[in-house]
Amino acid sequence: MEPAVREKPRLLPALWDAAIAAGIAFLLFCLVLGVRTVDGVYGLTLQPRPVLLAVVVGIVFFGRLALNLFWWDRDWRFPPLPFFSRTAKDAKDRAPRDIYRVGLVLIGFAAVFPLLGLVLNKVFGANLPLLYLIDLSILVLTYVMLGWGLNIVVGLAGLLDLGYVAFYAVGAYTFAILATTFGWSFWMCLPLAGILAAFWGIVLGFPVLRLRGDYLAIVTLAFGEIIRIVIQNWTELTGGPNGISNIPEPSFFGLEFAFRGDNTFHQFFGLPYDAIYGSIWLYYIILVMALITNAVTLRLRRLPIGRAWEALREDEIACRSLGMNTTTTKLSAFATGALFGGFAGSFFAARQSFISPESFTFIESAIILSIVVLGGMGSQLGVAIAAVVMIGGFEALRHTDSLQLVFGTGFDPTLYRMLFFGLAMVAIMVWRPRGLVSTRQPTVTLNKDAGSISKDLVSEGSG
């Protein structure tokens, strides 16, 4: 036998195939797109649209031709992404070091970015839209923190929670009510908000954690909605649909960021008033809160309780056979996740200075969950990257002119957010079903240079 020589894609069959596809497209579209009914003076008339039809059929023809010639017969593959290496072996060799490094670089950048911007603007006279950038970063960091909080429940313990926003709401309303009724400060209310959210996590968890998988997901979904509807209807306490306004911002060691007042930041430091100082302060608060969430999660993973969560995700029956009380273990995961949700919620209330039930709809839960799933369940870095891309990415798109050039001046990409979310989800599920960062770091090793574990072996949990 002769050695197999790769045949060049043949033009004629490809043309024939594309023609058939175009023919089918023509049949399908000739009535759907080819004619339009117009409600005219003399009743309905048909308006032919041959150009549109031709364009659509042409797209099908050339698209099919291109697929035939260049795609299905290709003998090349996508090169592996430089950092997110695909194979288990690659991941084993380089992931732990790389993840650590990338994490440090990102944290370092996050820590200096507002101050750097401030110096550039004030000293060197650069004209960065710093207020906007910092506000956006605060939003992104809030979602990073929520993602990390939910990661404890979904990524580590493997419990599918579709109602995480409930704890966010509890935290936000706890702070809002305490601050507006008793005038308590942010720093006093923050722990209370977290504890109350964790308490509600336990209250929810106690009856429902005997459910598993889909059933658990449905009940947590319902819980999220129940909390929202209670808030919406308990008008005396929560203000109902009107929400709560005039929530105070966190002070800087007793100094307010207001324009006027007895004890304001800019007067104390003898600076001209600028709204940016308040924003930077908020930025550092949420950055520190998010990093605390991360540090606590990383620490917990190495402790018996964190290992118990992961073991629970891997095999619940085996856990019980080893004497582990799975109910309290699940509850602790739920409560810890809720705790951080509550912290993030009270920060949200302080930052917005106005909250209403509309901020806590199911779509928020869905966004947080998709950040966790896209980033890679259980992976801290993956969740952070997913939050930056999903939340920050769309905002950034809004301010690029290139999309308006393509789609017309009125194009607002944020309106298509859900569409992009869906597309990103599908793409990730096809190419990286375990999320962006798809390795698991062992929590204890004998050898220092032990590699990470491929996610193919790690289970997602079933309840």
Add this chain to the structure above:
Amino acid sequence: MSARGADTPVLQVEHLTMRFGGLVAVDDVSFEARRSEITALIGPNGAGKTTVFNCITGFYKPTEGMITLTQVSGQRYLLERMDDHVINAKAGVARTFQNIRLFPGMTVLENLMVAQHQMLTKGPARALGSLIGLAAYRQAEAEALSFAIHWLERVGLTARADQAAGDLPYGDQRRLEIARAMCTRPELLCLDEPAAGLNARESEELNGLLRSICAEGNTAILLIEHDMSVVMRISDHVIVLDHGSVIADGPPSKVQNDEHVIAAYLGVPDEEVANVEKEVGA
């Protein structure tokens, strides 16, 4: 006080009955497992071995009967009244599974650390101390780690300590599951078909491991086995189940020659067949 439990059987099963609706899976089974012995529970398919096992380890609640576990200290537990995880945590009964249930995405060492969860979280000093790294917890953790390493060496998995458990070959997974059960420091180790799927050499290693566990005297072994040759070689005491009832109970040599057992495993003996044939005039 301390030696009171040493003479009594570690496990006493009395009149155990388990019904699933109309099906009687286990019917009035009574037996004992003595300390420092390997007790084997054998029988043909569907004899009710695994059901007895699940009753002992709390995965089923028996319909009738009493299961008593006596620890070395003399402390007695009625297992039929306890939840599955309490049976392990308090009474000290550990088990393995017929189809191995490891934590596949965690490393071999992590599997053994998870098994010591009880020991690491006992008492508020350790549970809370772990969060801030108190000395009490750090000491317990070091102890747990060295115990895990000890078991890694005994089952010969030290070189694979940092590999994912799901990556191990089948025989290693079996041994790891036994090591993991032993890391809960049990009084009674229940093994569900430990030799299933092992080759001759692995099976021989397993026998050595079980013998050594038993010889230390802290842990009694109760095992289910299908393979008669394995059972006859390593067990001190054999209980044969058939159709949910005990049909023989005694040392392997005696059980091996028991005609009920032979009948249950091989069908009726030849002369009986000949007798029946004579009677019907065939």
